[in-house]
Structures are given as structure tokens and as C-alpha cells.
Amino acid sequence: MITVFYDGKCGLCSKEINHYRKIAPAGIFDWQDVTKSADELKKEGISLHKGLKILHAKDNNGDMHVGVDAFILIWKQLKRWHVLAILFGFPIIRQIANGIYRIFASWRFKRLAHCQLAAKKDASS
Numbered sequence: 001m002i003t004v005f006y007d008g009k010c011g012l013c014s015k016e017i018n019h020y021r022k023i024a025p026a027g028i029f030d031w032q033d034v035t036k037s038a039d040e041l042k043k044e045g046i047s048l049h050k051g052l053k054i055l056h057a058k059d060n061n062g063d064m065h066v067g068v069d070a071f072i073l074i075w076k077q078l079k080r081w082h083v084l085a086i087l088f089g090f091p092i093i094r095q096i097a098n099g100i101y102r103i104f105a106s107w108r109f110k111r112l113a114h115c116q117l118a119a120k121k122d123a124s125s
Contacts, residue, residue: 001030002073005041005056008033009114013055020074028077035114049122053109054102067105068097 007013021031034041034051041051044064050056057070065073068088075085088097109115 002028002060002077003030003032003040003058004074005032005034005051007035007052009035010108010112020078023078025077047122048118052115052118054105067101068094
């Protein structure tokens with residue numbers, strides 16, 4: 001089972017994950033909305049702040065994939081989307097995509113109130 005940790009309060013994130021849920025084969029994914037329960041994320045040693053900022057996914061071997069690597073892991077399991085996984089798997093494309101994703105993720109994170117609350121909470125802990 002691949003566990004996907006995502007921000008369920010982010011409209012864009014939820015829309016994308018809901019699309020994946022609709023097209024994913026049964027029994028492949030465990031979708032974890034970290035805004036409803038961060039317990040599983042904490043078990044992995046990942047703060048809520050980091051879990052909200054960047055997509056995380058744990059594969060069948062227990063390895064954590066972050067950012068674009070998490071998307072690649074998801075896409076490999078989805079019909080027609082596996083082509084994107086192959087394309088984004090090329091090192092130069094992966095590197096560029098990760099840079100763009102991290103810029104976007106930071107911009108999105110700064111705009112959402114629940115993300116800022118999590119960042120403040122983590123900073124005070």
C-alpha cells in the first residue's frame with residue numbers, strides 16, 4: 001500500500017488528489033489528509049508544517065518520497081499517468097520540476113492560513 005500524505009484544506013491539492021482517487025485502482029493507495037489527522041505523519045517523523053508544505057508518499061518498502069518524487073510514485077500506479085512518471089523520471093527534468101514545485105509549494109504555503117498556523121505551532125515546539 002502506498003500512503004499519500006496531502007493537504008486536504010488546500011483547494012488545488014484536494015482537487016488533484018480527488019482526481020487520483022477516482023482513477024486509481026482499488027487497494028493501491030492509503031490517502032491521508034494531514035489536516036484531519038497528522039498522527040500517521042508524526043509516526044514517520046515528519047512535522048505537520050513539512051507535511052502541509054510538500055507532498056509526501058511512502059512506498060510499499062517504507063521509503064518516503066517527497067515533492068516531485070511523490071508525484072512520480074503516484075503516477076506510476078495510474079493508467080495513462082505512468083507516461084508522466086517516465087518523463088519526470090529523467091534526471092534533468094526531475095531536477096527542474098523539483099525546483100519549480102518547491103517554489104510553487106512555498107508560495108502556496110505562505111498564502112494559506114492553516115499552513116501558517118502549523119508553521120507557528122512547529123516553531124514554538
